[in-house]
Amino acid sequence: MEKVNEMKFNIEGTRTRTITTTIVEKVEGEIDITKKNVMEASGCFAKEDGDSTAWYGYVDEAIYNDSPLKETGLKTESLSETKVETIDWNKPMVDW
Numbered sequence: 498m499e500k501v502n503e504m505k506f507n508i509e510g511t512r513t514r515t516i517t518t519t520i521v522e523k524v525e526g527e528i529d530i531t532k533k534n535v536m537e538a539s540g541c542f543a544k545e546d547g548d549s550t551a552w553y554g555y556v557d558e559a560i561y562n563d564s565p566l567k568e569t570g571l572k573t574e575s576l577s578e579t580k581v582e583t584i585d586w587n588k589p590m591v592d593w
Contacts (some may be wrong), residue, residue, distance in 0.1 A: 499512050501519070504537050505531070506591050506592065506593050507509050507591070507593070508590070508591050508592075509589070509590050509592075509593045510586065510587060510588055510589035510590055511587045512584055512585060512586045512587060512589070513584070513585045514582060514583070514586065515582070515583045515584075515585075516580060516581070516582045517580070517581045517582075517583075518578065518579070518580050519577075519579045519580075519581070520575055520577070521575070521576045521577045522573040522574060522576060523573065523574040523576055524571060524572070524573050525571070525572050525573075526568075526569075526570045526571035526572045527569050527571065528560075528566045528567060528569060528571065529566060529567040529569050529589055530556060530559065530560070530564060530565075530567075532552050532565040534564045534565050534566070535552050535555050535556055535559040535564060536552060536555075536573060537564070538558070538562040538563070538564035539552075539555040539558040539559045539562065539564075540558035541554075541555040541558075551567040569585055
């Protein structure tokens with residue numbers, strides 16, 4: 498195995514560390530969402546073929562599109578959690 502030569506350097510500057518946590522949850526329960534919000538988020542019409550409840554079929558699309566809603570009786574279970582760290586150096590000054 499080849500030995501790697503390392504050198505020590507003095508460094509000064511700033512860096513930005515960003516830590517992102519992604520949590521995957523199983524969700525089950527009830528939400529409250531308005532017809533108006535579903536229509537705005539999904540682009541559906543108030544009625545389809547005279548059916549004023551047709552918007553019910555677009556609730557999943559509205560949720561996917563981040564429509565405002567109230568979590569009234571939602572149970573969640575964490576399935577996984579991932580943390581990712583990124584470091585961005587802001588013009589470090591190196592001296593030897």
